[in-house]
Every structure is written in structure tokens, then in C-alpha cells.
Amino acid sequence: NAGVTQTPKFRILKIGQSMTLQCTQDMNHNYMYWYRQDPGMGLKLIYYSVGAGITDKGEVPNGYNVSRSTTEDFPLRLELAAPSQTSVYFCASSYSGATNEKLFFGSGTQLSVL
């Protein structure tokens, strides 16, 4: 099983450029999430989705957009990249939002904005 797949693994952007981080899962999970991890810090929630067509903001949504047209895919769009968006981005999924539901994570995307 592939689980949660993120592409690309690494990317360097110039200030002001845009890009889309791709995320797909093959576990038929309803919930999907985007987190960012800054150096030496824990993960912070950017956006999440509880099903196709439904998305909501997390703790740090500014500068990002998401869409969820299918159960499998949850792309993250960066518009007008800024150095503050240099981070490692993780996509995750879970079957439900139950208290004990663990998240399955992708392998991450290392993004540098120069």
C-alpha cells in the first residue's frame, strides 16, 4: 500500500513564485490535513478537510489555499511565496476525526523560498 504520497520531495522557489504541493492517499480516508514543520519546532496545522468539497482553516492558513475535489487528493497551493514559508510540509490523513484516530503521514516536502 502506498498510503499517503506527497510530491515533490524537495523544491526551491524564488520569492513571489507560486506552486502546488500534491498529496494523494489510497486508504479511502475522509479526513486530510496539511501541516508545516519549521526547524526545531512541532507541526502546525495549515488546513484540513473532512471530506470532498469541505475544507477549513487550521492554525496558520495565511498564504495558502487548498481544494478537495476528490476523496483521494488534497493539494496545497502557495501563492506569492515568501521566505517565511520555508519549511517542511506534511500531508496526513485519517479515516475519521474520532479522538483515538491516528494520522497517517506522507514523507514530507522540503520547501525553500529564496
Added chain:
Amino acid sequence: AQKITQTQPGMFVQEKEAVTLDCTYDTSDQSYGLFWYKQPSSGEMIFLIYQGSYDEQNATEGRYSLNFQKARKSANLVISASQLGDSAMYFCAMRERDTGFQKLVFGTGTRLLVSP
């Protein structure tokens, strides 16, 4: 206020010894869940163990156990018989009913180094 506090930036342990990684949390909710994830140098996040706020027994998963002290709001991870492969970052995380179960909040992590 920090929801999850991990006060140990780094810990060292010798192979085969036990180690405790500290985690305290802040919530006024009665219904919440606590998680520990491992992040090896390769970068992926690996689920280790879960403890629910209503669980009366401490959670155990193989060599991992969670020392859950509800009154003190602590959920320390105990790794028994450490192995070299346990060297990694360890993150404590929490879900609360009141802020939405979708939102898993992470601490800043503890880097564990296991020496031979």
C-alpha cells in the same frame, strides 16, 4: 498558552536502558486524546502510542508505554530496552473535543540519542 509542553530538547540514553520523555498538556476539556509520534532522520512521522482521557489503564505498545497522570496533566512516554534505532525526534500531540477533534496539536519535540 502552550497546549503541549515538552521541556527536554534532547535526551541521551545507553542502549538497553529505559528512558522517559516528558510531556505535559493544557486543556479544560474532559474529552481528549494524547499521541506520541516518532520522527527519524528520514523525516516521516510514525505513530507510536495513544492514550484517551477516559482510559483507566496506561497505554502500552510493545516497548512503548505511556505514563498517564491525569491530575498532573502529564503523558510521559517510556521506552524500555532502548535500541540504536530509537534515535529520533519524538513528538507529543493532543486532540480536544472543544477545539475540534480534527486539530491535532503538537509539542516542540525531544531529540533522543541512543548510544552503544
